[in-house]
Structures are given as C-alpha cells and as structure tokens.
Amino acid sequence: MTAQQIIFLVVSFVTLGSALMVVTSRNLIHAALWLVSTLFGVAIIYTLLNAGFLAVVQVVVYIGAIAILFIFAVMLTRKDMRDQSPQLNRNWWMGALLAVVTFGGLFSLLQSWSGFSKTAADFPSGFDAIGRLGEALVSPDAFVLPFEVASVLLLAALVGAVYLAFNRK
Amino acid sequence: MIPLSWFLTLSAGLFSIGLFGVLSRRNAVAILLGVELMLNAVNVNLVAFWRYGDLAQMAGQVFAIIVFAVAAAEVAVGLALIISVYRRRNTVIANDLDLLKW
Numbered sequence: 001m002t003a004q005q006i007i008f009l010v011v012s013f014v015t016l017g018s019a020l021m022v023v024t025s026r027n028l029i030h031a032a033l034w035l036v037s038t039l040f041g042v043a044i045i046y047t048l049l050n051a052g053f054l055a056v057v058q059v060v061v062y063i064g065a066i067a068i069l070f071i072f073a074v075m076l077t078r079k080d081m082r083d084q085s086p087q088l089n090r091n092w093w094m095g096a097l098l099a100v101v102t103f104g105g106l107f108s109l110l111q112s113w114s115g116f117s118k119t120a121a122d123f124p125s126g127f128d129a130i131g132r133l134g135e136a137l138v139s140p141d142a143f144v145l146p147f148e149v150a151s152v153l154l155l156a157a158l159v160g161a162v163y164l165a166f167n168r169k
Numbered sequence: 170m171i172p173l174s175w176f177l178t179l180s181a182g183l184f185s186i187g188l189f190g191v192l193s194r195r196n197a198v199a200i201l202l203g204v205e206l207m208l209n210a211v212n213v214n215l216v217a218f219w220r221y222g223d224l225a226q227m228a229g230q231v232f233a234i235i236v237f238a239v240a241a242a243e244v245a246v247g248l249a250l251i252i253s254v255y256r257r258r259n260t261v262i263a264n265d266l267d268l269l270k271w
Contacts, residue, residue: 061237
C-alpha cells in the first residue's frame, strides 16, 4: 500500500464521517461546520487527482463563500429547530432505505463495468493541466459559450437573491 | 496508484449520504446542505474521470467548474428564498411551507 493510498483512505473516511454528521447532527451550526470539514476532504481528494486548481477553487468558493453563507442563513433563521422538535421527518427510514439502495445500485452497476479498477496513466512530461484548463475555458472551439452562460447565470442569481431577501418595510 | 474504483465508491457514498439528508431532514437549510453534498459527489466523479480518461480532454474539469458556479447560484437563491419565507411565515420547516398545496 503506497502513501497515496493511505492518504486517500484516511481522507475518505474523514469525509464520509463528517458527511454523516452533516445529515444527522441536531444543531444546524454544527452541521454547517461539519460541511466545512467534508468540503475540505473533497479538496484533498482533488489534490490526489492532480487537479490543483479545482482544490483551490473548492477551498475559496465552497468553504470561503458557500459554507459561510450557510452559517449566516442558519443564524438568521434559527428559532425553533434546536430544542424539542425532531430533526428528521416521519419517513426518515424510507429516505435511509432509498439512500442505501442507491448506493448498492450504483456500486453493483459500476462493478459490472470493465473499466472500474482502471489505474491512472502517468502525466506526460511537460503537461500543463492548469494552462490547458484556462485555454479550454476561453477558446472558441472549446468551452467559451458554457463559460459565458455560467457568468450570466451567476449575475441572474445575484439579482434574484438580492430581490428575494430584500426587506421591503 | 489509487484505482479508479476507490474514487467512484467514495463519490457514490457521498451522494447517498446527501440523498438521505435531502429526503429526511425537516429543516429547509439542512436540505440544502444535503444538496451540496450531492453536488460535491458529482464533482469528485467528474474530476476522477478526467484524470483516468484522456488527459488532453479538459471537459471533466470544465464541467466541474460549471458545477461550482451552479452550486453558488443555487445556494444564493435558495438561502434567499428560505430567509424570505422565514420573515413571512416564521418557520423553516419544509412540512409547514404548504402555501401552494391545494
């Protein structure tokens, strides 16, 4: 077992454990903080996959913006949830059953696929993944249109969020 | 080297946990937390297929970046909706938000 594999196992156990805490913990602030831990684990997974840029974006966008936004939203909407009322709805066992069935189905589907235990090819020497990613994002014969559409989507979301949360009193 | 199956199993597990959160939490903010977990699982899959497939094709990473942008937009609008509903109805429990139910 190589060092990479040990790192992967430790990180994935931490990630899955904190993901379980996200969906089960009573206090929503704690759930949001466990989400930060999960997202950090996923960032380390990106690093193991040689996607350094995505790891940095994960830390900056997901942890720095989205998780903090969640914590603010929890603080702005907490009144009744922490005390007596249950955190899970009446049919939570059905949700658990469906999740287990989904995992089993995905796993057996993937196991029947021939490329399931493929190992990665080595990087060709001088391969500049980040440079290629940047070129692909702005080159007209690659992904410039989805990139621009994403920026329009973000603008629309910004306007929509301000409009919805604006206090008209 | 780590085989591809490990990444795919991790992402399937993360997706299932997120699905459980979406289906069984009562608080609307917690439901959005579950959605975030599912989006992250999908991203792990996309990046893993980029790494284990053709390295010259950047589609996996580009798609992951688009998913980042969509997740940011979804969280911004979703949390704004929840805060706005909380102001009017004083609750964030998804069962109680039945204005559109006939």
